[in-house]
Amino acid sequence: MRYRNTWMEATVVRTQQVAANVMQLQIAPEKGMEKFTVGSHLDVSVLINDIPEIRSYSLVGSYDPKAPYTIAVKRLPQSRGGSQYMWRLKEGSKIKISQPTNHFELGFGAKNYLLIAGGIGITPIVGMAQQLAHRPEKQVNMLYLGQSSEEMPFIQELQELLGYRLTLHFSDADGLFDTARLLEMVDERTQVYLCGPIGLMNAVRKTWEQSPFENTNLRYETFGASGLFAPQKFMVNIPGYNKQIEVKENETLLHAMEAAEIDVMYDCKKGECGLCQVDILEYTGDIDHRDFFFSEAEKGENKKICACVSRVANGNITIDTAYRGN
Ligand code: FES
Incomplete structure (x- = not known):
């Protein structure tokens, strides 16, 4: 649907x-x-x-x-x-x-901007850097993180565009980036645009939540939906349908449910809209929440899971959907 x-x-x-x-x-x-x-x-x-x-x-x-x-x-x-x-x-x-x-519109109402890209999350950020760099009334800085320069596209173009305003961080050489450093790069009027892998996104969001800055000044978009665990197969029990299904390592829970003719709503399939959420009744192992819909607190409660991206690692799960089988 x-x-x-x-x-x-x-x-x-x-x-x-x-x-x-x-x-x-x-x-x-x-x-x-x-x-x-x-x-x-x-x-x-x-x-x-x-x-x-x-x-x-x-x-x-x-x-x-x-x-x-x-x-x-x-x-x-x-x-x-x-x-x-x-x-x-x-x-x-x-x-x-x-x-x-x-879904990741650049607003032009601010004077100061910090663009943050992790890995292939650079793709939407390139255009933002171009747009802001060509407006002399805007101050734009950019932080681009990746494993090494060989893994990171568009470095040369961005250096030509932004010069000293581009900060590169190579985790192979520089180690893990300490997101607390971000707070030295912004003030209360800076708008931050972020796109990167889930580890970076979660770390930046956590740092931001603990900062005095407005939540609305941090805007982000997901790409893909990498998790904390490597994908592995798991079993799903759905008592409302009297069914047990397997989710293979190379498919999503949503896909396995659709294949088993279990009704579930969805839209974005990227863990953003929350439409595909189902209730967790029981689970073993770990819930690998890969969505950006639930807050960190909600994820910690493990009461709901976004079927389009999130998974179970080292265990199995029993869920309830909004629908019932006939
Ligand atoms: S379909 Fe949007 S979060 Fe799953």
Whole structure:
């Protein structure tokens, strides 16, 4: 049960590896480009084990009516197959894409900005840096974190754009970034835009919650939904349907429920909207909450789980859905 998205045919017109394990793809829709704002993403219809699924990729850079859409995809060995599908695309490949949609809109009301990108979370941040750097009345600083320079795309472009206002942090050489340092980079009027892996996002959110700064000054978007545990299979007991199902390591709870004809609402499939949440009645092991819908306190209670992204590690789970089987 999903709503939205008008799908259109498109062609991959260029592929280019822009960092170790990062492929940039330029995509031209047959009916022409739609204007988009920075922070927008495209949904792409991908095939995983011959089953159609949707993956979302941020558009890199600002809208240019003469240029195709640009996205960048990191190859993730532990992914369920979306990144492998995208990496198999060649110049000339036909795909289906959505219109650009923006859930991570850059506001221009502030004077000071801090952009924070972790790894492939750089993709929506590039366009924001371009937009802000070209407005002399704005002060923009950027923190870009990753494992090493080889793993991190667009460094050179960002250095040319931002100069000394770009801070790079390489975890291989510099170790773990201490998010408390962020508080030295901002004041109460700074707007912060953040995109990165779940560990970084959680650490920044925690630091922010403990700071005197307004929650609304920290804006973020997820990409993918990496967790604290490697994906592993688990069993799900659903007494309302009198069913027991297995969730394999390469599928989501939502997908396994749909395959078993268990009704569950969903929309974003990215752990953001909360529509797919189900009640946890019992569990063993650990609930690996990978969503950005529940607060840290709610996650700690382990009373609900977002079926589209979250998983169980080292155990099994009993859930209740809003629906009942016949
Ligand atoms: S469908 Fe949006 S959080 Fe799961």
